[in-house]
């Protein structure tokens with residue numbers, strides 16, 4: 326590995342605080358099954374908004390809301406500074422690579438480094454109203470969704486809800502991020518700070534939307550169907566022994582079919598399909614089919630760009646067909662999903678081994694932090710066979726993925 330350990334550097338905490346005080350958009354992340362933790366900051370207060378074109382854009386971090394029909398509402402946090410840490414070493418902040426370090430004359434870099442020992446700006450604790458979806462409202466929403474399926478408006482719709490908690494005064498993003506990394510080794514763990522909106526989004530997503538490695542291997546997945554990963558006695562169920570009902574099998578096959586239809590639109594026939602298999606995501610299990618394509622072999626270097634455009638939002642977070650499902654969500658959920666069920670991830674970013682890769686995930690098992698309130702989001706796929714009470718329980722389990730790490734009363 327071409328890693329260099331750089332001694333006596335500033336901690337991730339210091340960098341995060343300094344960037345926050347300067348209102349620089351910032352992202353930290355850890356890819357599934359990896360140990361490297363990335364830190365990126367973008368100088369200037371408002372990140373650019375543009376369509377994600379993997380071939381045209383340089384290195385950065387993409388962050389898209391759920392509603393983004395033409396793709397140009399995606400924030401792109403340009404990597405003005407990119408450091409890689411490996412926190413498995415003796416100290417918590419082992420910097421292993423400065424991938425992009427601005428010139429020491431760059432005034433923003435000077436500001437960032439000068440602010441490194443400043444305390445984080447404290448948001449005054451405000452009296453905020455808790456606004457979250459009640460159980461009855463969610464049950465009514467699911468019943469309405471099922472009625473529309475029976476009316477033939479759509480076959481599947483993904484309906485979601487929010488849950489809010491008040492954060493403790495000593496709430497610390499880097500510690501929660503590290504805890505999520507430890508607890509969910511196979512998730513994409515990230516925290517994104519958008520100071521111009523006054524928010525930080527933090528989460529542990531189980532779902533790849535598109536990824537492309539340095540050898541041109543493209544991947545996406547159909548992830549759906551949910552059950553607890555634990556049996557009634559609290560023992561972890563072996564994925565190979567999981568039993569699935571027809572409802573979940575059908576719900577997941579809608580997503581696979583949707584992806585394959587997108588590939589058909591662009592006449593890509595050479596793909597590998599693996600699954601569906603049972604995968605563990607934190608406290609839950611899902612059904613997952615992987616789709617893998619060698620873009621070099623089929624001479625389609627722009628596949629990830631084209632597929633990102635076609636896929637989002639997939640029927641794992643929206644529904645089938647897409648347009649009536651989206652209309653139903655927007656008209657009935659009763660709140661703005663904002664970045665929940667949008668997408669996020671590093672674009673053309675190097676690993677410590679020096680290869681540029683892009684990994685975009687669906688923004689799930691996520692929460693928005695604003696002032697001293699955390700808003701958690703969870704949704705579930707509704708089909709003709711859904712039971713509203715079971716769907717409510719499923720969203721409760723999904724919010725526990727983050728809730729467990731927050732030590733909140735759930």
Ligand SMILES: C=C(O[C@@H]1C=C(C(=O)O)C=C[C@H]1O)C(=O)O
Nearest residue numbers: 548549550551641703704705706
């Ligand atoms: C919508 C969410 O998750 C999605 C919906 C699933 C389902 O309906 O079973 C499972 C995994 C995800 O694709 C969520 O976590 O909020």
